[in-house]
Structures are given as structure tokens and as C-alpha cells.
Amino acid sequence: MLNNGMNFDLNEKQTLMRKLFREFAEKEVKPLAAEIDEEERFPIENVRKMSELGMMGIPFESKYGGSDGDNLSYILAVEELSKVCATTGVILSAHTSLCCNPIYAYGTDEQKMKYLVPLAKGEKLGAFGLTEPNAGSDAAMQQTTAIKEGDYYKINGSKIFITNGGYADIYIIFAMTDKQKGTRGISAFIVEKDMDGFSIGKIEKKLGIHGSSTAELIFKDLYVPKENLLGQEGKGFGIAMSTLDGGRIGIAAQAVGIAQGALNETIKYVKERKQFGRPISAFQNTQFIIADLQTKIDAARLLVYRAAYLKDTNQSYTTEAAMAKLFAAEVAMETTTKAVQLHGGYGYTRDYPVERMFRDAKITEIYEGTSEIQRLVISNKLLK
Amino acid sequence: MNILVLLKQVPDTTEMQIDKETGTLIRTGVPTITNPDDLAGFEMALRIKDEKGAKVTCITMGPPQAKNMLRELYAMGADECILVSDPKFGGADTWATSNTLAAVINQLDYDLIIAGRQAIDGDTAQVGPQTAEKLGIPQITYVDGILEINDEKIRVKKALENSYEILECPLPCLITTLSTIATPRYMSVKGISHAFDKDIKVVTFNDIDIDPSIIGLKGSPTKVKKTFTKEAHKNSDVLELDPKTTARKIVETLIDFKFIGK
Numbered sequence: 001m002l003n004n005g006m007n008f009d010l011n012e013k014q015t016l017m018r019k020l021f022r023e024f025a026e027k028e029v030k031p032l033a034a035e036i037d038e039e040e041r042f043p044i045e046n047v048r049k050m051s052e053l054g055m056m057g058i059p060f061e062s063k064y065g066g067s068d069g070d071n072l073s074y075i076l077a078v079e080e081l082s083k084v085c086a087t088t089g090v091i092l093s094a095h096t097s098l099c100c101n102p103i104y105a106y107g108t109d110e111q112k113m114k115y116l117v118p119l120a121k122g123e124k125l126g127a128f129g130l131t132e133p134n135a136g137s138d139a140a141m142q143q144t145t146a147i148k149e150g151d152y153y154k155i156n157g158s159k160i161f162i163t164n165g166g167y168a169d170i171y172i173i174f175a176m177t178d179k180q181k182g183t184r185g186i187s188a189f190i191v192e193k194d195m196d197g198f199s200i201g202k203i204e205k206k207l208g209i210h211g212s213s214t215a216e217l218i219f220k221d222l223y224v225p226k227e228n229l230l231g232q233e234g235k236g237f238g239i240a241m242s243t244l245d246g247g248r249i250g251i252a253a254q255a256v257g258i259a260q261g262a263l264n265e266t267i268k269y270v271k272e273r274k275q276f277g278r279p280i281s282a283f284q285n286t287q288f289i290i291a292d293l294q295t296k297i298d299a300a301r302l303l304v305y306r307a308a309y310l311k312d313t314n315q316s317y318t319t320e321a322a323m324a325k326l327f328a329a330e331v332a333m334e335t336t337t338k339a340v341q342l343h344g345g346y347g348y349t350r351d352y353p354v355e356r357m358f359r360d361a362k363i364t365e366i367y368e369g370t371s372e373i374q375r376l377v378i379s380n381k382l383l384k
Numbered sequence: 385m386n387i388l389v390l391l392k393q394v395p396d397t398t399e400m401q402i403d404k405e406t407g408t409l410i411r412t413g414v415p416t417i418t419n420p421d422d423l424a425g426f427e428m429a430l431r432i433k434d435e436k437g438a439k440v441t442c443i444t445m446g447p448p449q450a451k452n453m454l455r456e457l458y459a460m461g462a463d464e465c466i467l468v469s470d471p472k473f474g475g476a477d478t479w480a481t482s483n484t485l486a487a488v489i490n491q492l493d494y495d496l497i498i499a500g501r502q503a504i505d506g507d508t509a510q511v512g513p514q515t516a517e518k519l520g521i522p523q524i525t526y527v528d529g530i531l532e533i534n535d536e537k538i539r540v541k542k543a544l545e546n547s548y549e550i551l552e553c554p555l556p557c558l559i560t561t562l563s564t565i566a567t568p569r570y571m572s573v574k575g576i577s578h579a580f581d582k583d584i585k586v587v588t589f590n591d592i593d594i595d596p597s598i599i600g601l602k603g604s605p606t607k608v609k610k611t612f613t614k615e616a617h618k619n620s621d622v623l624e625l626d627p628k629t630t631a632r633k634i635v636e637t638l639i640d641f642k643f644i645g646k
Contacts, residue, residue: 013580016459020571054573067573 036211051122065120082257087211093250099126127168165215197222208359421500475601482514
């Protein structure tokens with residue numbers, strides 16, 4: 001039997017989810033956004049409040065501490081949060097997509113009960129450590145090693161640019177268990193922050209997402225019990241790549257949120273701001289820019305929702321997630337740039353949120369795979 | 385403990401436009417919300433449930449789309465939701481509405497009934513008190529705080545114009561709550577996930593024992609003859625004065641219009 005064909009509506013549940021996330025973002029998150037940016041402060045209170053509402057484990061079953069929602073609902077949460085505070089958006093995205101998700105997808109039942117349950121309940125915060133000083137886009141160049149010693153793996157090395165680093169309790173860490181095998185020598189581990197040999201190094205000072213903690217992780221004879229190996233030994237690279245496929249939908253949603261948030265602020269501003277005797281919204285230049293931006297944001301959003309839908313329906317989504325992230329990130333950059341321009345001199349000051357949104361947007365073109373890497377992922381599929 | 389909460393879906397604005405031809409409210413295109421006084425009362429019911437354990441049943445009378453509101457109440461923590469809906473109930477004034485609600489409630493077990501003080505669309509503050517009268521139970525209106533509740537009695541803070549009254553009342557009783565009594569909680573994600581698995585019980589005319597002459601538009605003694613928006617008769621005066629003279633002028637004007645005394 002044929003299905004109903006294309007359907008662009010959220011279902012009733014997702015609609016109610018969006019209503020909750022929008023209300024929460026407006027009332028609880030927005031009032032703090034400028035302050036946490038200015039103070040470069042991790043908004044731990046937002047994490048606590050999100051935990052209370054069950055937002056830290058949206059797409060996981062309640063038997064694993066989750067909220068029995070779907071992936072698209074989680075994406076709606078990242079989007080709504082990022083409209084008002086991109087920092088809070090990425091905290092949720094890194095926690096859910098990069099830490100909870102690989103445990104959910106590759107973990108044993110024991111690992112899920114021990115780690116996913118407190119993560120999804122929001123009692124613990126999660127992070128993901130793949131990037132190293134010499135392994136960025138070339139993630140296969142891992143230098144961190146994990147040597148099996150009895151019932152433990154001894155990990156030595158470091159990770160950089162780790163989102164939620166320092167605040168997270170649980171980390172998914174990638175390390176070489178067999179240097180001879182290249183990508184097939186990489187394994188994934190679940191690491192707890194309190195394990196001996198684990199420490200936090202440099203905290204980055206960044207252009208944007210000031211409230212998000214971006215830290216170096218240092219492992220010095222870090223002994224991880226062998227039952228904390230995630231998936232099979234040597235399968236870590238595949239775990240990292242598939243985890244990032246999902247993460248990209250989250251970052252794409254963050255980009256859509258930033259773009260929509262900036263455009264919403266701009267629409268409000270151009271109606272109020274008067275020059276040459278009229279509100280600047282009366283000028284066709286303004287009207288055309290706004291029309292173009294909303295059109296592009298809608299296109300980006302549809303790409304993001306498509307990728308989330310594919311994930312929810314267990315279809316392959318690697319290429320579509322890359323497309324969504326590539327396009328949404330560029331739309332976020334374009335929208336925030338033009339939002340600042342339409343605000344004129346005021347847009348360059350911290351009196352208006354578009355200044356922050358402009359700084360926040362840039363990272364969406366870089367982390368969880370740069371725009372260039374997304375283009376590689378897409379073209380590899382097309383040209384293979 | 386069984387708590388019944390009476391709630392109403394209302395248009396999300398206090399500035400409703402009126403259709404000049406028909407004299408009725410223009411409802412199309414206006415988003416709806418749960419009436420704030422009712423939602424605060426619901427929150428109090430949930431707090432009693434959280435602290436002492438209780439079954440919270442939400443009841444609303446309205447058209448089928450009121451189910452949307454009831455889904456949200458499930459997502460916030462309601463145990464059961466009942467929609468009282470039938471074309472025969474339509475067009476009811478407060479008297480006919482409270483007749484209908486009392487007939488529904490008479491079939492239920494309850495220890496406490498909570499209703500919002502008044503709805504932001506009609507502002508009558510009558511349905512709660514009338515329902516209590518028709519059920520023959522005591523009532524306390526304008527409740528702004530619940531100080532104590534047990535299986536036998538409730539002690540509340542009732543708001544008066546310039547003061548509060550502390551009142552105690554045996555259960556079962558009905559209280560009407562102010563929106564200031566509590567800030568309603570958010571829905572939870574898990575609550576939303578399961579809100580659509582739960583049944584909304586629909587009660588129609590055939591499900592209750594009631595005289596058809598006391599319900600709906602026909603059973604409503606209130607007849608709306610005409611509804612109109614007061615026309616503005618006078619244009620504003622625009623004066624440009626220095627601050628001191630402006631202040632004096634404002635005070636004089638307020639005295640002239642008797643908004644303040646001399």
C-alpha cells in the first residue's frame with residue numbers, strides 16, 4: 001500500500017514538544033544569554049532546568065532514563081534553544097548526540113544502565129573526545145594510545161577543543177589500540193572524569209559560544225576498565241564517524257536556530273528603527289534581504305528535518321546530515337552577517353543580540369566537520 | 385484524595401475584537417491558552433499530588449478542539465481528563481454551564497474541586513461558585529494560598545481587597561484560585577511523549593442525567609441583546625511643555641477626570 005507521500009507537518013506530539021521548548025527557551029534561557037556570553041560562564045543552571053524537564057535524554061527510551069521522544073523532537077529542542085542562546089543549544093547537542101547516542105547505539109546493556117541512564121536523566125553531563133592537536137579533519141591520525149594491561153586499558157595522550165570539557169562527567173574517548181592498523185586500530189572508550197590519570201588542560205578563549213566550555217583533556221596513565229570499551233576493539237573510527245553523522249544534524253539545527261533568532265531580532269529592529277523619516281523596513285533593500293534570508297532559513301530547516309526524519313525512520317542519513325549542516329551553517333553565517341548590517345552601528349555593539357549571534361554562527365561552519373569536510377562527504381557519495 | 389480541576393480554554397488576548405454585525409467575539413485566528421487562573425489552580429492540585437499523593441482529574445466544557453488543552457494538561461501531570469462536549473451544551477451562559485458541570489461532577493468521587501476565579505474572556509467569576517451551590521458543597525473564592533490540607537479539611541488564604549482572610553473549610557468543598565497562587569509548571573518531555581497514549585473521556589448529553597431545559601443556549605437566562613465596542617469620542621490633545629508644567633498638567637487632568645482626588 002502506498003503511504004501518504006510527502007508530509008511537511010510535525011505530528012501533534014512534536015508540535016507540543018516545540019511549544020514546550022520555545023516557551024522554556026524564551027522564559028528561562030533567553031534572559032541569561034547575554035550575561036553568560038559576556039562573563040564566558042558555563043550556564044549550569046540551564047542544564048539543571050533542562051534535566052528537570054527531561055530534555056537531556058529526549059530521544060531515548062525511559063528504560064534508559066530517557067523521555068521516550070524521537071530524534072526530530074530533540075532537534076527541535078536544539079533549534080529552539082539556539083534561537084536565543086547558541087551556547088545552551090550546543091551543550092545539549094554535544095551531550096545527546098555525541099555522548100548519549102554512541103552509548104545507546106553501541107553500548108552493552110550494562111554500559112547503558114551504568115552510563116546512559118544517568119546521562120539521559122541529566123544527572124550526568126556528557127562529552128566526546130576525538131580531536132587532537134594533529135588530528136582534526138584528519139581524524140584518523142590519532143596519537144592517543146590505549147594499551148591493554150590485564151583488566152584495564154592504559155590510555156595516554158590528549159584531546160583538544162572538547163565541548164562540555166571540564167563540566168562533563170562522562171566522556172567518549174577515542175584512542176589507538178593498535179597503531180599498525182591505521183583507522184582499524186582505533187577504539188572507543190567510556191571514561192569518567194574522576195578516573196585517575198584524567199585531567200583538564202587548557203580552556204579555550206573563543207570568538208563565540210562563550211558560555212560553552214571548550215577544553216583540553218589530558219590522559220596520563222589513565223586506567224580504564226576493559227568493560228568500558230565501547231563496541232569492539234578496532235571499531236572506534238566507525239563509531240566516531242557514525243556518531244558525528246548524528247551530531248551534524250544537531251549542529252545544523254543549532255545553525256538554523258541561530259539564523260532564525262537573528263532574523264527575528266532583525267525584523268523587530270527594522271520595524272522600529274527610523275531613518276530618512278521612515279522605518280527602515282519600508283525600504284526595499286531591507287524587504288528583499290529579509291525575504292531572501294527567511295527563504296534560505298526555511299530551506300535549511302527542511303534539510304535538517306529531513307535528516308532527522310531519516311534517522312528516526314532508520315534510513316541512511318550520512319549524506320543528508322552533511323548537506324543539512326553545510327547549508328544551515330552557511331545560512332547562519334549569511335543571516336547573522338546581514339542581521340548585523342541591518343542593525344547598522346547598533347548591530348556592532350553588545351546592546352543588541354545580533355552581535356553575539358554573529359560571533360556564535362561561525363563555529364557551525366567548523367565543528368563536527370568543517371564545511372569542507374561536509375562537501376567531501378557529499379561528493380564522495382555522488383562520485384563513488 | 386480525589387481532586388477535580390475545572391479549566392477553560394480561552395483566546396490568548398485580553399483585547400478581543402467583536403464582530404459588529406453579529407455582536408459575537410471574533411475567535412478565528414486567535415491562538416488559545418488555558419485560562420491563567422485555572423492553570424494556577426491546576427498547579428496547586430499537582431503540588432498537593434506531589435506532596436501527599438492525589439488523583440487529579442481535569443474537566444473542561446467546550447468544543448472538541450479543547451482536547452488540545454487537555455493533552456497539555458496530561459503532559460503536565462494530570463491523571464485523567466474529561467471533555468464535556470455536546471452541541472446541546474453549546475452557547476451556555478454561566479448558569480447553564482454550572483448546571484451541566486454539576487451534573488457531570490455528581491457522577492464522580494471528589495474531595496476537593498478547584499476552579500479558576502474567572503476566565504479572561506468572560507470575566508464573570510460565576511461558574512465556580514454556581515457549581516458549588518448546585519453541588520450543595522461549601523466554597524471559598526479568591527484563594528491565593530493553600531496553607532494546609534488533609535483528608536478532613538482545607539485551610540486557605542483568601543484575598544480581599546486590601547487584606548487576606550484565613551479560612552478553614554471541611555472537605556469536600558470548592559475553591560476558586562487566583563493566577564497568583566502558583567506559577568504553573570512546564571510540560572515535561574516524557575509527559576508529552578505519553579500524553580497521546582491516554583484517553584480523554586468525552587461526556588455528552590446522553591451520559592448525564594439532566595433536564596434539557598436548563599442547559600445550552602436555550603437553557604441560559606442571560607440573553608445577549610447587543611455587544612459593542614465603546615467608540616472613542618475625543619481626540620487626544622498634544623501639548624509640548626517643559627517637564628515641570630507637564631507634571632502639573634497631568635495632575636490637573638487626572639483631577640478633572642476624577643481619577644484622583646484633590
